[in-house]
Amino acid sequence: MTISKLTQSSVDSVNPKINWARVEEADNFANTVKLYRQGKYDENSFRRFRLQHGAYGTRMTSDYAMVRVKLPAGEIYPKQFEKLSQLSEQYSIGSAHFSTRENIQLHWVVLEDVSEIFRSLAEVGLTSREACGNSVRNVMCSPLSGVCCDEKFDSTPYALATAKFFLRNPMAQSLPRKFKFNFTCCEKHGMVRMVDVGLVPEIQQIDGSEQKGFKIFLGGGLGNKSFVGHQLEDFTPEDDLLYTSIAVVRIFDRLGDRKNLARNRMRYLVNDMGWEKFQNLVLKERAIVRATQSVVTRLKVDTTTDKIKRPLKISDESGNSTPDGYARWLKTNTVKQKQSEYHSVFITLEAGDITSNQLAALAELIREFSSEGKARTGFVQNVALRYVHEDDLIPLYSKLLQSGLSKSGALTMTTTVGCSGTTSCNLALTNSHRLAKEIQRKFLELKLDEDDDLTDSSIKISGCPNSCAQHGIATIGFFGGGGRVGKDMYPNYQMSLGGRYDGDTMLGQTCLRVPAKRVIPVILKIIELFKENKKSEDTLKSWINRIIHDSEDSDIKSINDIKKILEPLVAPPTKDDDPDFYLDYGSDTSYHTKTGKGECAA
Amino acid sequence: MCCLTQSIKITTDIDSLRSEIRDNSIRVIDVRREGDYKQDHIPNSVNLPLATLLSDDSPERVLKLVNSMGIDDETPVVVYDDTFGALASRVAWTLEWIGHSDVTLLETTYSNWKSLGLENDSKIPEISNKEHSLNLQSDILATSDYLESAKTRDDVILIDNRERLNYLEQHIPGAVSLPYRTLASNDKILRSKEDMVRLFDNRGISGDSEIITYCGSVGTLSGLAYYALKSAGLSNAKLYVRSFKEWKNLQKPTVMQEDAHYWDLSAE
Ligand code: HEM
Ligand code: SF4
Numbered sequence: 093m094t095i096s097k098l099t100q101s102s103v104d105s106v107n108p109k110i111n112w113a114r115v116e117e118a119d120n121f122a123n124t125v126k127l128y129r130q131g132k133y134d135e136n137s138f139r140r141f142r143l144q145h146g147a148y149g150t151r152m153t154s155d156y157a158m159v160r161v162k163l164p165a166g167e168i169y170p171k172q173f174e175k176l177s178q179l180s181e182q183y184s185i186g187s188a189h190f191s192t193r194e195n196i197q198l199h200w201v202v203l204e205d206v207s208e209i210f211r212s213l214a215e216v217g218l219t220s221r222e223a224c225g226n227s228v229r230n231v232m233c234s235p236l237s238g239v240c241c242d243e244k245f246d247s248t249p250y251a252l253a254t255a256k257f258f259l260r261n262p263m264a265q266s267l268p269r270k271f272k273f274n275f276t277c278c279e280k281h282g283m284v285r286m287v288d289v290g291l292v293p294e295i296q297q298i299d300g301s302e303q304k305g306f307k308i309f310l311g312g313g314l315g316n317k318s319f320v321g322h323q324l325e326d327f328t329p330e331d332d333l334l335y336t337s338i339a340v341v342r343i344f345d346r347l348g349d350r351k352n353l354a355r356n357r358m359r360y361l362v363n364d365m366g367w368e369k370f371q372n373l374v375l376k377e378r379a380i381v382r383a384t385q386s387v388v389t390r391l392k393v394d395t396t397t398d399k400i401k402r403p404l405k406i407s408d409e410s411g412n413s414t415p416d417g418y419a420r421w422l423k424t425n426t427v428k429q430k431q432s433e434y435h436s437v438f439i440t441l442e443a444g445d446i447t448s449n450q451l452a453a454l455a456e457l458i459r460e461f462s463s464e465g466k467a468r469t470g471f472v473q474n475v476a477l478r479y480v481h482e483d484d485l486i487p488l489y490s491k492l493l494q495s496g497l498s499k500s501g502a503l504t505m506t507t508t509v510g511c512s513g514t515t516s517c518n519l520a521l522t523n524s525h526r527l528a529k530e531i532q533r534k535f536l537e538l539k540l541d542e543d544d545d546l547t548d549s550s551i552k553i554s555g556c557p558n559s560c561a562q563h564g565i566a567t568i569g570f571f572g573g574g575g576r577v578g579k580d581m582y583p584n585y586q587m588s589l590g591g592r593y594d595g596d597t598m599l600g601q602t603c604l605r606v607p608a609k610r611v612i613p614v615i616l617k618i619i620e621l622f623k624e625n626k627k628s629e630d631t632l633k634s635w636i637n638r639i640i641h642d643s644e645d646s647d648i649k650s651i652n653d654i655k656k657i658l659e660p661l662v663a664p665p666t667k668d669d670d671p672d673f674y675l676d677y678g679s680d681t682s683y684h685t686k687t688g689k690g691e692c693a694a
Numbered sequence: 695m696c697c698l699t700q701s702i703k704i705t706t707d708i709d710s711l712r713s714e715i716r717d718n719s720i721r722v723i724d725v726r727r728e729g730d731y732k733q734d735h736i737p738n739s740v741n742l743p744l745a746t747l748l749s750d751d752s753p754e755r756v757l758k759l760v761n762s763m764g765i766d767d768e769t770p771v772v773v774y775d776d777t778f779g780a781l782a783s784r785v786a787w788t789l790e791w792i793g794h795s796d797v798t799l800l801e802t803t804y805s806n807w808k809s810l811g812l813e814n815d816s817k818i819p820e821i822s823n824k825e826h827s828l829n830l831q832s833d834i835l836a837t838s839d840y841l842e843s844a845k846t847r848d849d850v851i852l853i854d855n856r857e858r859l860n861y862l863e864q865h866i867p868g869a870v871s872l873p874y875r876t877l878a879s880n881d882k883i884l885r886s887k888e889d890m891v892r893l894f895d896n897r898g899i900s901g902d903s904e905i906i907t908y909c910g911s912v913g914t915l916s917g918l919a920y921y922a923l924k925s926a927g928l929s930n931a932k933l934y935v936r937s938f939k940e941w942k943n944l945q946k947p948t949v950m951q952e953d954a955h956y957w958d959l960s961a962e
Contacts, residue, residue: 122892125896441961447962516954676955
């Protein structure tokens with residue numbers, strides 16, 4: 093070996109356990125793009141192919157794509173962070189984006205470069221295959237699985253095995269529509285009732301011995317029309333997990349609506365058929381699957397436990413003083429794990445965006461501070477380092493400060509979710525992405541992240557009715573549209589209140605339309621009303637919840653009462669009085685709605 | 695021109711440079727700032743800060759600088775920097791432009807050289823003047839006038855090497871975006887020939903075309919792209935050395951990606 097081939101080996105790096113990639117898919121993609129550009133591939137088949145490989149179209153152009161890299165169960169390793177850091181600089185905009193479904197996305201990628209990204213991802217075992225299109229999308233798992241105090245057991249290995257089973261499986265290559273699995277630790281932390289298949293680990297005593305299994309919810313989902321999932325049965329033993337999954341996917345494949353694209357998620361099938369009928373069908377189908385497949389098909393669950401090893405510290409920083417802001421950050425960004433002395437540390441990002449340098453910094457911080465040597469992505473466009481020893485929290489915070497990753501509020505209402513909106517999405521009507529950032533900045537400025545009454549609430553903003561930001565389950569949710577005064581248009585949002593995604597999952601109730609530039613004042617007004625009317629134990633969430641269930645006895649008894657109070661705030665001024673009102677965030681030209689071809693159903 | 699392989703050699707690898715330094719058969723140019731150079735540098739290298747060159751890059755001035763660095767027509771020259779090869783490329787291109795044919799880029803940056811623990815010192819070598827001839831290679835330079843007329847031809851490809859967001863916001867009509875970062879690999883300023891060929895091939899950038907590169911202001915990032923093209927065997931390349939800054943000052947037409955708020959996706 094020549095000296096130029098030598099590189100310094102850094103601190104111990106844990107390597108990915110599973111290789112999700114197939115490098116030949118890069119060549120195949122490159123060739124297909126060429127054929128498409130030469131007109132030898134028709135528009136529709138190319139789109140299907142592109143989506144199956146994880147590349148979405150981009151707003152108002154066919155030159156660029158968005159590459160959605162799957163992180164099954166949310167797991168991501170230092171080398172993968174480094175690779176994504178490099179890719180975001182090389183092929184994207186110098187930033188990458190954590191999504192709400194544990195994917196990481198590269199936007200504004202030249203279509204002809206997508207295959208180069210695939211090739212590089214393969215070097216670190218990652219793929220974007222079946223991250224879009226009518227396939228089994230990224231299999232999610234709670235970022236707290238394995239460390240949550242309330243979980244029955246760690247469902248991560250089951251999530252990984254399920255992802256492995258369906259990835260590239262011919263059974264799931266052209267479903268009527270996308271299909272989503274979410275695993276969780278406990279019902280409170282998961283998103284199990286808002287998804288096609290949601291799974292909560294359970295343990296039952298059967299014949300005196302402990303049996304692992306799941307509580308399975310089917311047919312939930314968010315979108316233009318949203319539904320809450322139904323529980324299949326009391327308890328599904330782990331041996332039946334795969335059979336149940338196959339049965340559900342098969343039924344959906346057979347009976348799902350392939351014609352009406354707007355109504356073809358499984359939840360519509362469940363709704364049209366009625367839950368009991370659907371439930372029976374699943375149980376019957378499962379019996380068939382079990383009888384015909386049991387010998388060959390097994391879920392390969394790797395339950396060997398991860399090594400937990402506290403990285404050696406080269407320097408002892410225990411004598412250092414506590415940096416400013418540490419207490420606030422500790423309170424709003426960290427959770428104690430069930431393993432004593434260990435914490436999970438959530439990183440506050442703005443609407444999931446992270447720079448190339450920060451991605452590289454995270455790789456180093458994982459090596460230096462996470463005893464499991466990897467990180468987990470979450471449900472709110474974020475990422476967490478777990479197994480951080482309590483004695484390492486101050487040094488970690490100091491390092492986060494240096495990388496601009498030390499903002500507080502990660503586990504509070506401050507973490508506002510915003511879909512891509514007009515930054516890149518073809519269907520967007522408003523710049524929901526920037527609005528989410530603006531709200532978060534305002535909350536941090538007012539130190540609202542420190543307010544205990546607000547921690548369990550959430551704000552989520554979609555740029556059109558399609559719910560990519562999951563606004564329907566937010567305490568305060570918004571979706572974008574256009575408003576009009578005479579000839580002049582302005583960006584406008586429909587606001588809903590009282591959505592939730594915990595054990596009592598429900599959709600919020602429509603309240604009123606709020607112009608983009610009035611969203612922040614309206615949110616602050618709602619908080620003010622809450623403070624005036626709350627009972628001592630109330631949080632914003634519980635207060636709104638009481639109002640929705642007609643059990644509030646103060647002056648504000650209904651969503652309509654809130655609406656009446658807010659109405660004066662949302663009245664449009666004239667264009668002469670307030671020209672800014674008519675501009676969307678991030679824009680200095682007059683607002684108009686403009687959309688291209690949507691690909692959600694493709 | 696000594697041989698064919700010489701003309702397509704773009705970078706010098708670390709191992710070769712080390713032995714060439716030992717043989718003292720070469721002139722090494724460090725294009726970092728003077729202060730950095732004085733602290734430490736690759737042994738026996740001379741300093742030509744990019745700013746010094748740019749303060750007047752007329753052929754006569756460049757010739758003087760080249761002579762003062764002890765370079766004649768036959769002296770092999772290797773250039774290095776600490777900015778992913780972009781500044782080194784601009785200097786190398788300038789040498790090529792005045793007619794020096796044997797100039798290559800060090801395959802890596804000075805930081806990486808040092809992090810590998812390779813030799814460096816702070817000695818400033820004694821150099822005696824040499825006489826270089828002037829043989830201007832005008833065909834590797836694109837002026838704004840040239841670009842304006844060439845752009846209308848089918849067989850000309852214009853490449854913008856600035857970062858993607860800058861490109862989306864404003865660029866020369868017809869240009870394609872290829873951010874300079876794309877050209878590098880892990881610790882090399884340019885990716886391997888095979889990777890480079892594939893990258894350009896995917897983009898439909900081929901030898902049938904004349905290719906013009908530009909970047910933000912002084913032709914550094916696009917200088918790197920000029921060498922990237924050559925490394926992939928695409929030698930019909932020109933550098934629009936005054937780049938986008940001049941284009942805008944001349945109030946020539948630009949275009950942008952409309953109807954999208956891409957800046958708001960950046961976490962900077
Ligand atoms: C009618 C079309 C669409 C519908 C109904 C739709 C629906 C949804 C829903 C419900 C989610 C929430 C994730 C969940 O299930 O928990 C989601 C996620 C998402 N969608 Fe869409 N979507 C559509 C089109 C698009 C388009 C055109 C884009 C832009 C390229 C887009 C980008 C995203 C992103 C970035 C996420 C984040 C989650 C992820 O990683 O999957 N969607 N979409
Ligand atoms: S909610 Fe609408 S605007 Fe937002 S990403 Fe989805 S389709 Fe696009």
